[in-house]
Amino acid sequence: MDMGLVYIAGAMMIGLGALGAAIGVGLLGGRFLEAAARQPELVPMLRTNFFLVAGLVDAVPMIAVGLAMYVLFAVAG
């Protein structure tokens, strides 16, 4: 197999994962601020749920980064 393709694959994994998660966290943070501005008394509950969903969204790029690192350094290296 051409080793150049492995590096491209790793770059795509990290890049696309980061792209999706960035959009997701951006939307999430914006909505969180909107909701907090509208109903400040709900902030503690919203913050808990914000972190919960942020963790769910954050998982995808982190897994992609881990797999990409494995591919780049352990398989190709």
Next chain:
Amino acid sequence: MASESSITTSGYIKHHLQNLTYGEKQVETAAGIWEPTGELGFATTGQEAAQMGFWAINVDTMLLSIVLGTMMMWFFRSVAKTISTGVPSPVQNFAEMIIEFINDTVRGSFTGGKNDLVAPLALTIFVWIFLMNLMDLLPVDILPLAVAQGAVFLFDADPHNVFFKVVPSTDPNATMGMALVVFGLMLYYSFKVKGTGGFLGELALEPFGKWALPVNLVLETVTLLAKPFSLGLRLFGNMYAGEMVFILIATMYGAGLMLGSVAGLLQVAWAIFHILIITLQAFIFMVLTVVYIDMAHQHH
């Protein structure tokens, strides 16, 4: 850290990601053909560990997770035995803080009526997974080197063949095992609360009504099976990725003064960020467990 210059980066990474596997020893006879020898022992290479098959045990995962679970139970038991209604000790405050946090979360997410199992289950899952994830913050070489030295001293083993994976939650066997237990509880409460007919009816008739029964069955079964699968894989993936980054930072120490001096900073930065991740992942696993068991209680 690469203690000898003959160790390559990929060899170092693979060595760190290999479990200490105990099972039936295998020998490579001809090119690529593995045969069991009938003896029990530790695998000396990654390939041999892979050939051991279903009945092999990942000793490091079992040992660390059981030790951490015992520590957790001992801690809460010792607090419960010396509990006082007067001025609480700092340890009691700490334990009460954890229990109140879990209590609030479970009260917020669980609406299925009286259930004595969910809150203790949530506490166990949260603290146990947190402790298992916490092993990630140990420098990556401390325990593996200690175990390798111990094995050399006690059993005269070759230190290159002694594997030790420090974080139990980077082993999919551990995380999927926990997810399977949660799945079993989901099924148990589904059958108990809704009855066999109710649960099967929910599976077969739910989204589109009775005229699309096969479609409903396929959709609902996939939805049901995806829950434990994603639960276990999410925890595994996050911890595996985090551990991978720690190992890569550790390889930088062996790559000359320039990279080595950056590595210290990187390791501290990643460890601080990782404190958030390990807590968050333990919390997510717990909340999703409570939510799934809550969904098993809901009548439609």
